[in-house]
Amino acid sequence: xxxxxxxxxxxxxxxxxxxxxxxxxxxxxxxxxxxxxxxxxxxxxxxxxxxxxxxxxxxxxxxxxxxxxxxxxxxxxxxxxxxxxxxxxxxxxxxxxxxxxxxxxxxxxxxxxxxxxxxxxxxxxxxxxxxxxxxxxxxxxxxxxxxxxxxxxxxxxxxxxxxxxxxxxxxxxxxxxxxxxxxxxxxxxxxxxxxxxxxxxxxxxxxxxxxxxxxxxxxxxxxxxxxxxxxxxxxxx
Numbered sequence: 072x073x074x075x076x077x078x079x080x081x082x083x084x085x086x087x088x089x090x091x092x093x094x095x096x097x098x099x100x101x102x103x104x105x106x107x108x109x110x111x112x113x114x115x116x117x118x119x120x121x122x123x124x125x126x127x128x129x130x131x132x133x134x135x136x137x138x139x140x141x142x143x144x145x146x147x148x149x150x151x152x153x154x155x156x157x158x159x160x161x162x163x164x165x166x167x168x169x170x171x172x173x174x175x176x177x178x179x180x181x182x183x184x185x186x187x188x189x190x191x192x193x194x195x196x197x198x199x200x201x202x203x204x205x206x207x208x209x210x211x212x213x214x215x216x217x218x219x220x221x222x223x224x225x226x227x228x229x230x231x232x233x234x235x236x237x238x239x240x241x242x243x244x245x246x247x248x249x250x251x252x253x254x255x256x257x258x259x260x261x262x263x264x265x266x267x268x269x270x271x272x273x274x275x276x277x278x279x280x281x282x283x284x285x286x287x288x289x290x291x292x293x294x295x296x297x298x299x300x301x302x303x304x305x306x307x308x
Contacts, residue, residue, distance in 0.1 A: 106145065202238075
């Protein structure tokens, strides 16, 4: 694997949600070869994993050279993470704030583990660039979504694997309205519609209730963030 070919390949942490779908579109406009990885960790909203192939197909078909650029999809079984996590994202329990101020949907170590596994996969696949949709602007207060966390982890991964990985966070300083606008800039109204209709964000895994911003229960924190971002995006048009 030559340095040139290595630098043109990216691996996207791809859950099937709004943010990761936006990152897939972003990466397909910047890299020559793009692979995706998703994780099954016993999440309540495992239906998001079922959205991934539809999103991969439609987004790659929409963007110039997208079909040619889109490579393999990988799914990693992390059921042990769900077993360890007593959270309302991995259990049928009420979503609330814990005594430490963190939401009960916070899965300790999730993004740290996801990125570590992604780096191990990228190492094997000869990929330098890893893209994740974490965000410190419109988020639920998860400490493993913060910019400082990602920068520290990049250093640790590079040292621990004797490899030069670059962790990209294109949504880090964007709120949800700006994320919708980013998709509009990348692929116009058609990309926005694909992500609105086919991605899944609802923590409860509800795809029976349709809203103007997509499918979901409409009440969980993920739905509320998505709805508010959509409202502000629409007002800006």
